[in-house]
Amino acid sequence: MKLLHITDVHLVISGQKLCGLDPEKRFMACLQDINTHHSDADLCVITGDLTDQGEITVYRLLQQCLVELSVPYRLVIGNHDLRANYLEVFDDAGVDSNGFIQSSMETNAGMFLFLDTKQDGTHEGAYCGLRRSWLEKQLIEAGDTPVYLFMHHPPFQTGLPCLDRIGLRDAEKLSELVKQYSNIQHIFCGHLHRPIAGSWVNIPITALRGTNHQVSLDFQSFDHLYGNFEPPIYGVAFIEDESVVIHFHDYQDSSKLFDMGDPTAFEGFCAMDKS
Numbered sequence: 720m721k722l723l724h725i726t727d728v729h730l731v732i733s734g735q736k737l738c739g740l741d742p743e744k745r746f747m748a749c750l751q752d753i754n755t756h757h758s759d760a761d762l763c764v765i766t767g768d769l770t771d772q773g774e775i776t777v778y779r780l781l782q783q784c785l786v787e788l789s790v791p792y793r794l795v796i797g798n799h800d801l802r803a804n805y806l807e808v809f810d811d812a813g814v815d816s817n818g819f820i821q822s823s824m825e826t827n828a829g830m831f832l833f834l835d836t837k838q839d840g841t842h843e844g845a846y847c848g849l850r851r852s853w854l855e856k857q858l859i860e861a862g863d864t865p866v867y868l869f870m871h872h873p874p875f876q877t878g879l880p881c882l883d884r885i886g887l888r889d890a891e892k893l894s895e896l897v898k899q900y901s902n903i904q905h906i907f908c909g910h911l912h913r914p915i916a917g918s919w920v921n922i923p924i925t926a927l928r929g930t931n932h933q934v935s936l937d938f939q940s941f942d943h944l945y946g947n948f949e950p951p952i953y954g955v956a957f958i959e960d961e962s963v964v965i966h967f968h969d970y971q972d973s974s975k976l977f978d979m980g981d982p983t984a985f986e987g988f989c990a991m992d993k994s
Contacts (some may be wrong), residue, residue, distance in 0.1 A: 720828035722789060723753060723763040724954035724965075726871075726909030727929030728797065729771040730781050738932040745971075746930050749953055750788045752970040757955060758789045760861035762826065763986065764833075766909035767797025767871030768929070769805070770842055778808035779901050795818050797871035797909055798842045798885070801868055802835075819851045823857050828958040829865030829904065832857050836872040836887060844872025844887040844910070851889075852871060858900045865904045867958075868897075873908040873926055880913055880941040882934065894920045905963050907954075914952060914967050925965055929953045 728746050731737050732850065751761065770777040785792060794812070796805055802820060806812060813822020819835040832854065838845035848852075872887040874894065887893070896922050897903055906924045912934040915926040928951055935945040950969040957964045977984040 720762075720958040721757070721760040722825060722828070722954075722956040722958060723757060723760045724766065724907050724925070725749060725763060725860045725930065725958060726766040726925060726927050727768040727797070727912055727931070728765065728781070729768055729929060729931045730777050730784075731771050732774065732777060733780055738948075740931055740936070740948075742771070742931040743784065745951060746784060747787070748969055749930050749951065750784065752968075753953070754787070754789045760790045761954075762831075763788065763790045763792040764795065764831075764869050764907065766795045766869055766907055767836075768799040768909060769794060769796065771799050773799065773801030773804050774817055775804045775807050778805055782808055793822075793824065793831070793833055793869075795869050795871055795909070796835060796837050798837060798844065800837060802837065815850075815853045817853070819850055820854070821850065829867060829902075830857070830861045831867050831869065834868060834870040836929075838871050838888070842885040844885075845868075846872075846887060846889040846893050847872075848892075851893065855896055858897075858903075861900075861902065863902055866900070866902050867904055868906045869908070870906065873910060873915075873919075873924065874906070875917070875924060877911060877913075877915060878938060879911075879913075879934070879936070881937060881944045882913075884941060889956065897922065904958075907956075912946075916965070923963065925954060925956075927954055927967065 731743050815821045821835045824831040836844035845883050874890040911926040912929045930951045933949040935947045952967045955966040
């Protein structure tokens with residue numbers, strides 16, 4: 720299975736800017752690159768912060784943008800999203816019995832579970848008992864089928880104080896649940912605006928840069944969240960029976976290709992010091 724992962728779009732009203740950039744234009748550049756290079760993908764998942772302020776008009780803009788995407792997609796909400804406004808536009812979104820935007824999807828790679836970590840009134844995430852009960856039911860029903868989790872807030876500590884203070888409140892209780900299931904293959908998350916890979920309770924995890932602005936690699940600051948303009952990326956994952964291989968694609972990278980077997984091929988356009 721070929722899976723595409725996008726996160727943290729932060730769309731605003733069309734024509735407006737965020738952090739001095741145009742989120743719509745940058746998101747469309749992402750979708751256009753996917754259409755050009757990865758139209759054969761089975762699915763694209765966007766893991767939250769679909770909008771920056773959660774306005775209904777901006778969700779409609781998101782919907783219009785996604786019409787251009789040639790790949791099927793699923794959406795996850797984040798701390799910048801608003802459930803009611805999202806559901807006003809995406810009225811076919813999966814909602815559990817408690818009103819959380821959670822759903823499952825059977826794929827040829829296994830069971831995909833899309834989690835809702837939004838906690839109203841804060842940028843921190845939460846995964847309360849009601850949501851965990853839904854997840855537990857899905858995991859039980861999955862049996863031995865491989866399971867992949869998609870969520871906005873990461874359940875792990877990053878070592879970046881400014882991000883860890885707005886992390887997932889219920890990570891310990893969630894870990895107690897998922898530790899009981901050996902078939903959870905990978906967790907794809909957002910929120911961090913950074914390319915991070917590793918493992919949490921022995922489950923591999925991946926986070927990505929957003930499509931608009933990023934968070935600085937700052938291991939010191941706690942009270943101030945510093946942004947930067949590192950290149951946006953999306954993930955290209957190849958999921959096989961015994962492997963998950965993920966490529967981070969800097970889709971706005973304009974550096975030229977050269978033949979590595981030709982010692983003169985890069986002359987004239989290499990931007991780095993060759994001394």
